[in-house]
Amino acid sequence: MALITCEKATFAYEGMPVVKELDLTVEKGQYLCIVGENGSGKSTLVKGLLGLLRPVGGRVFYGDGLKQTQIGYLPQRNDHQTDFPASVWEVASSGCRGLWMNATKRKQIKELLELLGVAHLEKRSFARLSGGQQQRVLLARALCATTSLLLLDEPVAGLDPVVTREMYDAIRMLHKERGLTVVMISHDVQAAMQEADHILHLSNSGSFYGTPFEYRHSDLGLAFFGGCCCHE
């Protein structure tokens, strides 16, 4: 059984259906990248997958031991957090369940911060970190909340090329070494083709789902990149 299944799911944004009758399965171990133009419903679909938005048609269900509230979510970067007083430790540990911290949870957070190379920043102010460091801390928070599925909403938006590369490396490491299933929303189609093993292209005129190879030769794929990476 798949981790997440959408059956003819339709999601609406402000009353208008933007994702229409989508059939999608997210299987264990997949690295799925969701691409599409602005306004094609990527963010709406994220809310739907997280269970924050009910489908207006069809249904979404979770399986293979995944509960709706156990998705490790990395939200789109948000400006309101730039002046929020919070330490790196406080942000990362807010992904943990339960009212109290205990030794096991503390150890887990320490390990995750170390894994993502931000353990030395533990006591620093979150707001003062660079964009890449903040994303790593938020990734650690997401990992506190899940053992199986990461849902990343534009994880590299606004990062410079070097930091973007490092972020993709970190995500690949989590996918390969930790065996996490990854669903990533991105506008960076080139990177999506290299990193993911499946692509979902959302568009107002219908969607495409398949491997990067299939996508490259599909009408939507060709139209979207204008053939620019066919010679790779």
Place this chain on the structure above:
Amino acid sequence: MNNVFEMLGKMFSYHFMVRAAVVGLLVSLCAALLGVSLVLKRYSMIGDGLSHVGFGSLAVASALGLAPMAVSIPVVMASAVLLLRLSGRAKLKGDALIAMISAASLAVGVIVLSLSDGTTGDVNNYLFGSVLAMTGEDVWLSVALAAVVLVLFVLFYRKMFAVTFDETFARATGEKVEGYHLLLACLTALTIVLGMRVMGAMLISSLIIFPALTAMRVCRSFRSVTICAAVVSVACFMLGLCLSYLLDTPTGASVVVVNVLAFLLFWVIGRARERA
């Protein structure tokens, strides 16, 4: 120096001063703790709106000869829930609606007070507070309130942080975000009603806003901001109360002025640290 201690000794020989001090200190503590989340969630205006509703309901209660607390607490709590809904749903007009409700409650309160046999002195006391207003019952009520706020705050501290820092993430991990907002609004309503009569309806919201903003000038983690705000708030209230006694100035206004000075001091320290 001895003179000051003598003055303070005399000050606390008055029962009404002791009552005002106990209620004020406990309300300051609660207001500071709740204030950190309210300010960070951009809900400061809700606190201000609630104090105006509190004024209106106190005026109506006194005109009808009803127990002030028994009327104000439910009315202000209901308004808290309403204001929260308004600011959440109608994103664009939420602040305007709060301003409308504030002005409307204030207007109703002033009219009711002028129609009943209230004097301008009563209006003044409601608007700007009076240390004479506290009864023994109020003292017990504020002790109970402070206990409730402290217990809930410690119990839900981590969740409050998660919900304040990132609502969407908290929601995605299954937190009942609306529940926490409701709790925050109800505790704020209680704190405002209790503190209003010492501090005054016009000035009580400063106890919620100032300590959090002051602490944020120098502290960089949620925990340190929370602790610092609580200490600053309690210290400012005590200092303001003593100054108002020594200089014979209105208590509420004196506490606010001390809070302003503390804010300026912390702001200067914060700037100096950043340059260093």
